[in-house]
Amino acid sequence: MQRSQQPTVSVVVPTRNEARNLQVVLPAIAAVRPAVHEIIVVDGNSVDGTIETARRVLPWVRIVEQTRKGKGNAMACGFAAATGDIIVMFDADGSADPAEIPAFVQALVDGADFAKGTRFARGGGSDDITLLRRSGNAGLNGVANMLFGTRHSDLCYGYNAFWADLLPLLELPAVDAPAPGDGSMLWGDGFEIETVLACRVAAADLRVTEVPSYERERMFGDTNLRTFADGTRVLRTLAAERRRASKKTEQKDALKGAQPAARIAPAQRPTQPPVRDGQPARNGHAVQNGHAAPNGHAVSNGHAVSNGHAVANGFAPQNGFAPQNGFAPQNGFAPQNGFAPQDGLGAPRPHHRPERDTLPVPPTTEPVTAHFTAVSPTEDVTPVAGPRPAQRPSPRPVNRPAVGSDRPAPDRAAAQREAVDARYALEEEAS
Structure with missing residues (x-):
């Protein structure tokens, strides 16, 4: 908020029966330089000619009559009537020094919202305060400091100044409200007005x-302050203002929580391949039958595709050949020394892989064609004459008969036996 540098x-x-004191106080305030904009005397049913005296010693003084009783109501009426940028609270008993007004104004111009007078800072003091009042x-x-987290040194001093635009935040009782x-x-x-202002300024985080201030003794008359009664009222004020501040904080938090969150547009997601069989796509490929496609190939019948070839009987092909009887081929040749496994058992494994000049034997069973087409061999397996192997192969395996649907046809079994006999005959002659 932009505020004037020359407010x-x-x-x-x-005032209440302060006629004699006003004869000194009002001219002293009017003599302050820079000059004040206005002086407002708020009278509380005085019977000693206070209003008449004020007008006589300072003709341009403004007179306001308070609407209810109590110092707090008198101050609220004066605040409501003020037209200046800054409001200074000044006691009429002569205890406050008008020459300190510029220091309060300067504190506000320098950035403060509220300038609070203190008798207990360096440069301040009091000729009027008693030991009992000082202790209280x-x-x-x-x-107050404990409840509101402040570091004030003088809670109950009435010499204060603040910017007039803060009045709505102070929420003082309406001047036109009826008295109880x-x-x-x-x-x-009541006299708790200074405490109310200090607490509400602290609660508003202003x-x-x-500002150091020196308090003089009252010049004339008797004080309207009641030490014990007003001290008790101040203590009650602290408790009440703490509850009020807590309630306002809860209301603010509730309002913040009730506000709808800002709507944020959802981020654009990259286009995904279509979903099949209720499963999302993985690795950029559609899922079939609940299985993800590895190596960028589709899945069929619950089995993954490996290296571009279909999987049969749960085993992946090797070297481009489809498996037979549940066993994968090796090096483009039928399993194990030319003998197909029977009854689910494979032939004994040789100590080394046969060379390319060994005699191949055709597979003993038909290629698996349920759901998949077996891949034909791509290598040339025609018998070729060449040097004999470096060492003898393992002993001739026992050729057990096949069981069930794996039994080979008679003509094919005979062909197998003849081929094996011919092979071993050649190897015996060579050795």
């Missing part, structure tokens, strides 16, 4: 600057 100043002076003020000041019928005062209408 106008309204001085509010609450220190105790109440400590309670039982003769009591509205909350904030910037406060303490």
